[in-house]
Amino acid sequence: MEGQMCSKWAYGALTALHIATLAGHHEAADILLQHGAYVNVQDAVFFTPLHIASYNGNEQVAKLLLKFGADVNASGEVGDRPLHLAAAKGLLGIVKLLMGEGSKANVNAQDNEDHVPLHFCARFGHHEIVRFLLQGNFELQPHSVNIYGDTPLHLACYNGKFEAGKEIIQLSGTESLSKENIFSETALHSACTYGKDLEMVKFLLSQNAMNINHQGRDGHTALHSACFHGHIRLVQFLLDSGAGHEPGCLRSQQVQRGEG
Template sequence: MDGMFDGRTPELHTAVQTNNTDRLLQLIQAGHSVNSEGVDLVRPLHEACFRGHIECVKILLDNDAEVNVRNIDGATPLCDAASSGHVDIVRILLQRGAYVNPPLLLTSPLHEATLRDKWETVEVLSAAGANLNSSDCHFGTPLHVAACQGSLTCAQALLRAGACVNSIKSLNTPLHEAARRQDVPLILLLLAYGADVTMRNNNGLRPI
């Protein structure tokens, strides 16, 4: 498959998938809803943001696409743009009112960007007020994600922005996660930002 949302048949979705801006405008002018639902409640704006089709994003937003709409998994267009590392689209969405901290979401755009090692997107979201210390349902904070994934660049971006180096998930700190991976550069980075080597996890273990 070519991407995350392939196989969607609504015409507006197809125009966005193929980055056919002329066809997209024709369909909108003919009365097709920019908020039409595809499979799994995926909207055209989700498609455009995930694929990085910036002109489609602009057209959809200019024609009243819902910027904070959610798909079946609860992901917003900003989550899709963040996970794909489309920084320019992330900026546009934020300018157009996208929630940098979507409520009632099991993850966040910042978690999505960190999970896929998109450090530039992490910087943009952090500067826009993303909650650096919120926990998702899997890893913990974005810094936990960076430690679990071995993403040094994202960890650096998060720590520069002020992420808590000793945040806890199941009593594991990011240093526990980096130590589990035996990731020396990441361990040294966390120690430089004040990671506590004496903290114990739920098994009573210190990072060492």
């Protein structure tokens, strides 16, 4: 068993410092660093010990690594920085450490799909981190898009994370509301695709940044999105709120029922 574990660690290119960090052993990591362990050593997926501490939420070890000069902007195999990982996991304490004076992670760093950390905390609904990043003096670009054209607001809406989406709009304005992704969907379309949070749709419409009948580049409206995904309560609300009776919407309902 011991041989198998050692073989597995060697295959993953994990060093003793990686293992000490993974296990949360602050004293062991400290001794290794004091004896010359390379703080920015990378494993098979280019994760440094700081990546591991950030993902696991080990603030004590993260502080130690930063003290020894850990690169706060080191890139993993798919371009993910420690800040991406902490934002995705909702680890506000780690995020604050990484954004602290003397560390200052690049809040606009992009992974291989052009996600910035704000994309991840919006997608997973970590609105406290959304608020912290938007309220800080970090020169954050809140309306940036990934390779699919999604803003952080899109991802909040697609995943039904109302509080995160509301924070983005209230703290950064309505610019993201008019942006369409590669699927011709705005944030309103996205919320109607999700379709399970009527309050989120109401809030987006209350911003008066877009007509309820706005058509994406391919011609479909928020009503089409709601119909296609079978969100009957939302369809009724949109119709009552002035959404048009589009032929395409009827066709979408027929497809959902298996007619024609």
